[in-house]
Amino acid sequence: MQIKALTSLARGQPGILHHITPSLISFEYTCGAIRKPHTLIFVGGLGDGLGTVEYLSDIVRALDPTQWTVFGLVLSCSYGGWGMGRLGNDIDEIAHTVNYVREYKTPQFGPGKVVIMGHSTGSQDVMHYINCPNPRPAHPVFDKDWTPVTRPEVDGAIMQAPVSDREGILWVIKCGTERDSPETMREIYNKAVDDAKRHTYEYHNSVDTVVPLSVTGRIGYPTSAPVSSRRFLSLVSPDSPEKPEEDDLFSSDLSDQRLKETFGQVGVRGLLKQQLLVLYSGRDQSVPPWVNKEALIKRWEKAMDADGTHFWSPWSMVIPGASHALSDSDQKEPRRILVERVTGYLNDILKG
Template sequence: MVNRYRAARKGLVHNYTNRLTAFEHTPKPDSSSAQNLLIFIGGLFDGLQTVPYTDIISNALPETWSLAQVHLSSSYTGFGTSSLLRDATELAKCVTYFRTIKTGKIILMGHSTGCQDVMEYLTGPGHKKHPAIDGGIIQAPASDREAIVMTMDPSQYLHSVAVATKMVEDGGVEEIVPRVEINGVMPAPVCARRWLSLASPYHDGDDDYFSSDLKDEQLMKTFGALPKGSPICVIFSGEDEYIPKTVDKQGQIKRWAEVAKNGEGRVDEESSGVVDGASHNLAGNPEAVVNDLVKRVLLFLYSLSKDARGLEALLN
């Protein structure tokens, strides 16, 4: 089982830009050989060490890799007044910084809304100006809109959208939506702009990357726009509590992979898949379930580095 109370971690704190940091795990005796980097991005409410499997992935990485958890302005409860665009801009600064001290590959790995950040970095507005990365991993790519609809009473949901829309129309784009209007779904301040980005029923929210009802022409602007040199790995949690049970997760992966093929990008279908029995962030899940996630991450990393020996050892 994943331990809720984890031991202290050794590492390096990097100030990659003003007032923002990244914590690089250094659990191995000689970390100087770790020139390849996995940059981990949490979801809504996440911050340093809030996603329980990061230590396990870090411990499993070969000596040539290390994991760094990035702190963004949207971390913890800051997401409600931030945006994916701001996240991507800060991630670009983080990648730029690490490119000055790492000589190997850099991969972005997102959990939950961190998945949207990976897609925003690779395909969102201004993405061509971002420093290139060697690939991306998205774990638990849930739709915030579908999760909110699952949680809220339908009439309350539509009312909250109407309230936020009126606030925007009246010039209160960055004003905080009264908590009573969103029924306590987000126990953190959320401005009208971000609420509509997360919850808009019109499929036009900036955060709406993974909803199961998106049309192919919408997906062509995201998965179909993935850059040629940055393949992605998609890992769903089989028992994700924020994804409707009606969603065919394996079908989603296949659909996204086909859309990517119609562009220049690629979804790595060998490492991608559904982790059976996994909850959204794998908290409290059995060791075998967590190991399935870790194996998929390593499989993707080994395939990118063309480490045949490491790949063979992993598969055996």
């Protein structure tokens, strides 16, 4: 283990930089040299990196007087790398981090609690971690020399702003933009999907092709991040809801059977020891107005606990007035509720 003390860019908070692997790092928010037995591992969304999710600083401050520390994980797909990433690689890296944390803390404290928390697309990572086979299936193109990673159990899991990338893009297409009408947006989108399906890989089907930045930039993605045809098709999932892609976990039109294959597999996999906390933002800018948020999370709860188990945390809720990342100027009360829910949930985890 290689550990370095430094100060985080997030609010100047002190902590320790951990090298999980030579290329995977995580920042542990600490108060000086204080060590604590329990760990919350935080994973951001598309484009996020160290300190980019503002409300994390609120959680760190709230956990200061407790026995929990926060590890901010920087995945290989963080910042601008999300467009070339995939959930399978993400959960391998989360598994390495969980193992590292336990190896790092157990000699001093014994077995502490470990909870994983995802914001936005980080929620897809969390769900994928606890619901897919263990080890995960190999990718036919990128995992030819891959060594399977067996994911360790986690005591708890939190999903904040678990939104549908597909429905977000469809809303942009339906509304159009200042530059493009809905009709033009639909034409651009349809062509991008057709091209991505025809030319997903190149060089003997071993290398990703990339959707032109001029296309992804016009349908809502930042022009600074290249997006592979493979990840683009996973995010927009053009054959959903009948045949959803890997990233399409949270769309409101998915069938009960699909939810049984995702949320309903959590108990089967045995990777979540206690409960899942879901915090949906009541005023999420990424969610179309036709989505009934309360009804949607009720469907998730029903699918998860269909066999009589109780993996759904009673702390779960739609936070009134909360924006996607709770970063707007009017988010003081939603952030207070979020912190209250997270800390209450973590207290329950300690009680078992």
